Amino acid sequence: MAATVPETTGPGAPGPYDEEHSLFREALRDFVEREVRPNVEDWERARTTPRELIRRLGELGFLGATLAPEHGGAGGDFWYTAILVEELVAAGSIGTTVSVLAHAEFAIKEIDHHGTEAQKREFLEPAVAGSKIGALAVTEPGAGSDVAALATRAVREGDELVLNGSKTFISNAGLCDFATVAARTGGPGHEGISLILVPADAPGFARGRRLEKIGTHASDTGELFFENCRVPAANILGPENGGFRLIVHGFEGERLVLALMCCRHMRVMWDEARRYGLEREAFGSPILGFQAWRHRLADALTTIEAAQALAYRAVDLYVRGEPCDKEISMAKLFAAESAIVVGRECAQIFGGYGYMEEYPIARLFRDTLAFTVGAGTSEVMREIIARRAGLLPGART
Ligand SMILES: Cc1cc2nc3c(=O)[nH]c(=O)nc-3n(C[C@H](O)[C@H](O)[C@H](O)COP(=O)(O)OP(=O)(O)OC[C@H]3O[C@@H](n4cnc5c(N)ncnc54)[C@H](O)[C@@H]3O)c2cc1C
Secondary structure, eight states: OOOOOOOSSSTTOOTTOOHHHHHHHHHHHHHHHHHTGGGHHHHHHHTSOOHHHHHHHHHTTOSOTTSOGGGTOOOOOHHHHHHHHHHHHHTTOHHHHHHHHIIIIIITHHHHHHOOHHHIIIIIHHHHHTSSOEEEEOOBTTBSSOGGGOOOEEEEETTEEEEEEEEEEEETTTTOSEEEEEEEOSSSSGGGEEEEEEETTSTTEEEEEEOOOSSOTTSOEEEEEEEEEEEEGGGEESSTTBHHHHHHHHHHHHHHHHHHHHHHHHHHHHHHHHHHHHHOEETTEEGGGSHHHHHHHHHHHHHHHHHHHHHHHHHHHHHTTOOOHHHHHHHHHHHHHHHHHHHHHHHHTTGGGGGSTTSHHHHHHHHGGGTTTTTSOHHHHHHHHHHHTTOSTTOOO
């Protein structure tokens, strides 16, 4: 009898993980089953993920797995982040996953890489412990994909920086205790941008509207304002005017997170569709008794496996320190675009119930629409791939 090759995407699938990773996954899965899955629907309705979840994840050591041991982390590789994403998504809420990862990956990764000892003590250590929540604030009302056009300005006054400007679409805007803010400290273009750590209790820091989204409801998304907001100049993260490079580096991790999120989310939707297709009957047959539907879900599973293989390949290159922005962009592009197609198939098999809020598939499908925008749009991903593939006339690859 031929040996069965395990799928890479299923809940029990090994993936490219070693024993230590598996132990981390088991402990996390146990926590998620007890403390996340039973609450997902409530958090979706409440339109936020509670601070308490991030505190508990920190307390149990799930937030710092990839961060430096000297500051509360465990020094692990990015596969631990992949596990964090996969297990949270498996509980059925992209909103909650975004909230946790906006904190644990987007807001603090560059502090781990580039922060001073004082910055790590003030921001990174409590973030790893889950006692302070972070947000990454790059996007502005007038500048999203074109980060180099951002207008929030930070001007030096003695030992302080004075920030003026606004940010929008910020995950954890309502929850955050600090934000890692991209602001202009120099001239125009990408060379005049710095990342600045701004505590939420700094004078002049204000939260604006909480934004009503069409999906990912358990993630709190909103605006931030800086009105003569004062922070110590020592809060610049990395080199002054060198923030763009940090942002671009941070994007790599964020895009991998998004790609991995899409893959597991597709699998969650596919499992729902399979279960329903085996149970629901029409014309005296389960829906999956119709070859048309077996083939559609077979196509969907093939797409999921292809997306997962691309995502794992990109993570592997990233972990090995290889240049991989093309592969990361491909993984994010393919997974995000596929999630919408797979989600539509998985909702369609539910017929009318796929359009009703009482079935999770409606929400799961709706949530896929965020993937082609967050952490860089599909068009931006294509542009990076095109540039790296030598498709841009006159540009270096
Ligand atoms: C749910 C959610 C959570 C988010 N969380 C955060 C967060 O925590 N922190 C944060 O800083 N930001 C966050 N964002 C913002 C996100 O990163 C931006 O929405 C995204 O980068 C796109 O920017 P934009 O919305 O301004 O669109 P724009 O840049 O205005 O783009 C509009 C359209 O034009 C296209 N376009 C732009 N440039 C080109 C080009 N060169 N070629 C072809 N097409 C182009 C885009 O692809 C898009 O389709 C979040 C967004 C969402 C939806």
